[in-house]
Amino acid sequence: MKALHARYPFLAAAREAVETAGVDLADLVASDEAVVERGLERVEWAITDGTVGEPHRRTRVELLSYPVARVLVSLVDQHVLLRRYARAEAATAYERFSEELDDRAAFQSTRTERLDLRDLLAEFDLAGSVHGSPEDDGGYRVDVGAYLEHAAGQWGDEWRLVNRSLADGQVPVDETELLLLVRQAVERRVKDGLPFAVPDEIATELEAETERISETLADLDLTRDIDTVVPDLFPPCMRHLLDKVQKGEHLEHHSRFAIAAFLTSIGMTTDEIVDIFQVNPGFGEEATRYQVDHIRGESSPTEYSAPACATMQSYGDCVNKDDICEDVINESHPLNYYEHRLDEADEDELVDWREDGDAEDEE
Ligand code: SF4
Structure with missing residues (x-):
C-alpha cells in the first residue's frame, strides 16, 4: 500500500490497492482497532472541523480508515453528515494537493511518489478539457461544459458564467481556481455511492462508533x-x-x-x-x-x-x-x-x- 494512496484514498488506484490486498471489511472492523479509530476520527473531524484530521503515521491504517469511514457514514445515514463528510474529504485533499503542487521541487526530493497535475485531472476525466493558457501566464482554460459541471457547486458570484470571460468555448481560470474545480470533483467522487447498505455483521461491530457519531451530530451547532x-x-x-x-x-x-x-x-x-x-x-x-x-x-x-x-x-x-x-x-x-x-x-x-x-x- 502506497503513501500516495493513503493521502488520496478516493483515487481509483487506491481502491484497487485495497481490493488487491484482499482486505475483508468484516474482519478488519472486528480486529483492527487502529483502523476503526482512525475511521471514526475522519468522520468526527469532518463534523466538527470540516477536515478529516491528521493522517495516521502508518500508511495501511490511514488508507483502510477511508472505507471504514464510509461504512460509518452509511450506518448513521443522515444527509447532513454525508454532505459534511464528503466536503471534509475534499477539503483535506485540496489542501494536500495544493501544497504538493505548489512546492513541486521540495516534494520531488522528499517523496518517491507525488501527485502530478495531469494525473489528477485525468483521474476526474478533466485532462482533455483543461488546456494551458495561450498567453503563457501560468493560467489555464477549461472547456465550458467541464467548467459548468464543476463550478456548479462553488459558492460565490465569481463562478457564474456571466461573470467570466469566455474565449472559444473555454473559460480562463488561474491555478487556484482550477484546483477548486478539482476539489468539487473529489467531493462528488466521495459522495458517490453513499450511503450504501452495510451487512449486519459489520453494523453490529461498529455500534458504539455509530452511536458516538450520532451524538456528535446531535450536539452540533447546525448553524x-x-x-x-x-x-x-x-x-x-x-x-x-x-x-x-x-x-x-x-x-x-x-x-x-x-x-x-x-x-x-x-x-x-x-x-x-x-x-x-x-x-x-x-x-x-x-x-x-x-x-x-x-x-x-x-x-x-x-x-x-x-x-x-x-x-x-x-x-x-x-x-x-x-x-x-x-x-x-x-x-x-x-x-x-x-x-x-x-x-x-x-x-x-x-x-x-x-x-x-x-x-x-x-x-
Ligand atoms: S418542526 Fe418543522 S421541520 Fe420539524 S417536522 Fe415540523 S414542519 Fe418539519
Whole structure:
C-alpha cells in the first residue's frame, strides 16, 4: 500500500490497492482497532472541523480508515453528515494537493511518489478539457461544459458564467481556481455511492462508533455554515411563521422566538431580521430588535438556538409537515430540513433574499 494512496484514498488506484490486498471489511472492523479509530476520527473531524484530521503515521491504517469511514457514514445515514463528510474529504485533499503542487521541487526530493497535475485531472476525466493558457501566464482554460459541471457547486458570484470571460468555448481560470474545480470533483467522487447498505455483521461491530457519531451530530451547532437566506426553501413550520409575521398576524411569544431564532441561526443579522419583520403592521421594531439581540446573546448571557422539531411540536408550531420532515430529517430539526433543501437546490434557486431586494419579493 502506497503513501500516495493513503493521502488520496478516493483515487481509483487506491481502491484497487485495497481490493488487491484482499482486505475483508468484516474482519478488519472486528480486529483492527487502529483502523476503526482512525475511521471514526475522519468522520468526527469532518463534523466538527470540516477536515478529516491528521493522517495516521502508518500508511495501511490511514488508507483502510477511508472505507471504514464510509461504512460509518452509511450506518448513521443522515444527509447532513454525508454532505459534511464528503466536503471534509475534499477539503483535506485540496489542501494536500495544493501544497504538493505548489512546492513541486521540495516534494520531488522528499517523496518517491507525488501527485502530478495531469494525473489528477485525468483521474476526474478533466485532462482533455483543461488546456494551458495561450498567453503563457501560468493560467489555464477549461472547456465550458467541464467548467459548468464543476463550478456548479462553488459558492460565490465569481463562478457564474456571466461573470467570466469566455474565449472559444473555454473559460480562463488561474491555478487556484482550477484546483477548486478539482476539489468539487473529489467531493462528488466521495459522495458517490453513499450511503450504501452495510451487512449486519459489520453494523453490529461498529455500534458504539455509530452511536458516538450520532451524538456528535446531535450536539452540533447546525448553524455554523449556513449563512444563506432563501425563504422558499425554509421548512414548512418556519415558512408558516414567516407568512404570519408578514401578514401582520399575531404570534405567540414561543412562535416569535422560534422564527427569530431560526433566522438568526441561518446567519441573518439583527437589522436584516428587523427588515424581514417590518412588513408586519403590528410590528414593533424595538421589541423585535431587543428579542433578536437577546437570542443572539448580545443582551443576555446565553446564545439561544432555534428549537428542534420536538419542541416545535410541543408548542403546536410544527405545521404543514411534509415528506422531507418525515423521511429525510426524521423530524429532527428545522435547520436539518433547510440544510437539506439548500443542498438539493439548483444554483438558480439559491437567490439569497439579502441580495434579491426585499421580503415582499418572496411573497
Ligand atoms: S417536522 Fe420539524 S421541520 Fe418539519 S414542519 Fe415540523 S418542526 Fe418543522
